Amino acid sequence: MTTPAIQNDFSYYRRTLSRMRINNLPAECENEVNNELANRISLFYADATPMLKTLSDGTTRFVSENKNLPIENTTDCLSTMASVCKVMLETPEYRSRFASEDTVSFCLRVMVGVIILYDYVHPVGAFAKSSKIDMKGCIKVLKDQPPNTVDGLLNALRYTTKHLNDESTNKSIKLMLQ
Structure with missing residues (x-):
C-alpha cells in the first residue's frame, strides 16, 4: 500500500527487457527474471496489499481444507495474538521493555495483520460484537501512536x-476508523 509504483516499475523492467530481446541486445544477465516468474510477480503486485492477500488466501484455504479442525482453533489463535500485541503496546511496564521503535512498529503491524486475517477467516468477522478481538482497544492503541x-x-x-x-x-x- 505504501509503494504503489512498484507495479509500474516492474512493468517498465519487463518492457525494457522485451525491447532488448527484440533488438538482439545482450539481455542475458544473472538477475534476469524469466517470463513465468515475471507473470507471477505481476499478479502478486496487482493487489493493493499483496502479502496480506497471500496470507489471507492461505489462511482461508487452510481452514476450508481442514474441516476436521474446528475453525475456533484458528480464530482463537489469531485473536490471542491480537490481544497479546495490544496489551504489550498499551501497558507501560511492557512497553518500556521495547529496545527500539522498530519493535513497537513490528507489534503494531502484527496486531493489524492478525485482525485482518481474523476478519477474513471468522464467519462474522473481527468487527462483530461476538468477536474475541477488542477492536476498540486495538484502534485506540493505533491512534495513540504518532500519526504519520x-x-x-x-x-x-x-x-x-x-x-x-x-x-x-x-x-x-x-x-x-473514519
Whole structure:
C-alpha cells in the first residue's frame, strides 16, 4: 500500500527487457527474471496489499481444507495474538521493555495483520460484537501512536478488511476508523 509504483516499475523492467530481446541486445544477465516468474510477480503486485492477500488466501484455504479442525482453533489463535500485541503496546511496564521503535512498529503491524486475517477467516468477522478481538482497544492503541507512523495500518483496517462495512459492525468502531 505504501509503494504503489512498484507495479509500474516492474512493468517498465519487463518492457525494457522485451525491447532488448527484440533488438538482439545482450539481455542475458544473472538477475534476469524469466517470463513465468515475471507473470507471477505481476499478479502478486496487482493487489493493493499483496502479502496480506497471500496470507489471507492461505489462511482461508487452510481452514476450508481442514474441516476436521474446528475453525475456533484458528480464530482463537489469531485473536490471542491480537490481544497479546495490544496489551504489550498499551501497558507501560511492557512497553518500556521495547529496545527500539522498530519493535513497537513490528507489534503494531502484527496486531493489524492478525485482525485482518481474523476478519477474513471468522464467519462474522473481527468487527462483530461476538468477536474475541477488542477492536476498540486495538484502534485506540493505533491512534495513540504518532500519526504519520500508523496511517498505513489504519488504512489497512479501513480498506482491506472484509466485514467493516457490514450492518452488524458497531457504529462507534466505524467512527473510530473514519
